[in-house]
Amino acid sequence: MRTRKSRRLVAGSVALALGAGCLTAAPVAAQPDGGHTGDHADVQAVVDGFTARGVPGAMVFAQDRHRRWTVSSGTGKLGVDRPIRPWDRVRVASNTKMFVAAVVLQLVGEGTVGLDAPIEQYLPGLVRGNGYDGARVTVRQLLQHTSGMADYISDVLADPDANNHPWRPEELVELGLSHPPLFDPGTGWAYSNTGYIVLGMLVEAVTGNDVGAEITDRLIRPLGLWQTTYPQAGDKRIQGPHAHGYYAFPGQPVADVTELEPSLPGAAAALISTGPDLTRFVRALLAGKVLRPDLLAQMLTTVPAEGPDYGLGIREIPLPCGGVAWGHAGNMPGYDSFTAATHDGRSAFAVANGHLTNGDTANVRGAVESALC
Template identity: 35%
Template sequence: MSTSLRGTKTTKFIQRAGVTAVAAGLLAGVTVSTASAGQDRPELRQAVQEFVGNGFAGMQLRVRDERGEWTGSAGVRELGGTAKPSTDGHFRVGSTAKNFTATLVLRLVADGRIDLDTPVAGVLPRFGFDRRITVRMLLQHTSGLFNHTGEFFPDGTVVPGIPWRGKEWVDKRFHTYEPEELVRLSLSKPPRFEPGAGWSYSNTNYVVARLMVEALTGRSFADELDRRILRPLKLRDTLSPGAWSGMPKPYAHAYYTYDDAGQQKTLDVTHQNPSWVSSAGDMISTTKDLQTYFSALQSGKILPAWLLAEMRKTDPRSEGFFGRYGLGQFSKDLGPDCGNTVVLSHNGSNNGYAALMYSTPDGSKTMTASVTSGATVADAKFPAALEKLLKTVFCGK
């Protein structure tokens, strides 16, 4: 990560998540964008182009609102080439996967298989969890469980976990981690705080949620996700890959820049084993599937109203750049100059890829996107570019 962002709320969030802010680059002179036929949305074309102009290799954007659906892309699909990213390309969604995982757990709550205040220890007795940790605490990041990708404290102290960045990650990017291995690593470390006593983003919470789903259903997480969410919504381009390092076509390449003995190197990391983050961030999708899913969720087509309301109850201790955290999603008020419009979201990144997934509470207006990295690091410009994009889409500014 660039030093210009160290110490900010945005960087702390990304560090806790165990996923780097997407690094970026663009071949000089490539500035052409493509957009969906039938309507010209110059403000959206400009917004996409600004991400590329800020140093990101490529971006694809999909917006659905009262004017219909618009898709566009800018930048390059692969460094050294001229082809633009496909608007239906696959990408790694990173922590956006947490929203799917939370929704899957809440489907089991709706079916009466588990309760939000059920102790996790009763579902997974083999781990010896603190019996005060509940399902709700996992989904809202208030369990206090050590983040297996490392803990980052306000005073700059770092307690490392598994490698997820730098040359150490590059050398192990095809290594397979088992979910149980990640949980046991977490439990071998002191908790960040007593259960319920604080808020801290921990990937481990969502790995535990995965194991709970498997224990309650007797099926693999991927199978249960497919059965309860993906197939009913016809999300044919979304998958939980486990340890598979491949990427379905079409896709834009992603790159990772790291330090190797004092030299900056850039590597194509499109193919990588995402098992290090498991169900906290391993999924692959498209902007179309994310739009279909998130709109269906927010409009009440997946969960009953009472559980959707629970999902939206946020913890004030989680306040940050992305808003406040509920159960597997953020809620952000865009401010008085936007009529205090509230958007719900869960973004994510996974060494080389970044995903955006936003919706209004009724699911009628959505924005989904993928940003790919290149040969230069431009993460310091990401927060401002995202804020401007949100205002353009949801505020008409």
């Protein structure tokens, strides 16, 4: 196993680093989808605001039980006058966590995994040392980000070689556990990509199959998510129609960062998908087509978190017009996205293919909330 704990890490030098970008694109008019037109000026204003502040392009796809519609602004590829389309594939980052959580809960329903069992039972010796004890960290805590497990992201973001080779999940976990626990298991909340890498390893340990294969066989194929893929290690390209992702390092020109080593985000964030596919998935999930009612209830049981309350791989999102939606955000250099749906069948997906000039990420959650309302 390669170890990078002793390497002197150089911040901001890898094409995955977070920070200020400098990207510009001209707004494009609303694009109706599925033959429907309508006035979505409020949503259009949100996505136009993204491009006005430096994002190359942005798109919102929304639907309810009767119709679907799209608004867009800017471009899906710099130098080309073409807006992001609903069927354009993008890296949806941590939206992946909803899929991993659903697979784990299906395994709970099959009696293969215990929701409150310690991870040590399935992956002996993995979570151990530096203050960690896998016998005290449960599957539920990993799903809900209450394990206290530190994140590995800052380490790989600072590694100039991170995007140049495949990573084993054990390496990513080792990086995360090189930092001491953030709190005792079950006593706090902190977002942990490391925890979801461990959950991917759990799926593989109990099924004998790659986590991407389990996601494909259990969710992508049965739900007809034909534009969704879990890329294999080494497959850096996005296959098929896609929006390009962009990033600008400080003092450097805009870079196309569409290509990514997928084993780097792994089970925490590797999924590639589209607006129609992600909204179909969340709608099916809430409609009880993915999990048994008791397991769906467990998934939607939340704890206080930074941002909206967090369940098992999903967030509860209060809507400004009343009621709640359920979904997840995805953020990585090159792409910001958000997916949410309501129990009454409304759903929306927003994506921006870059970062704002001030270094912030686009408020794609706000775009989704506006669309749902």
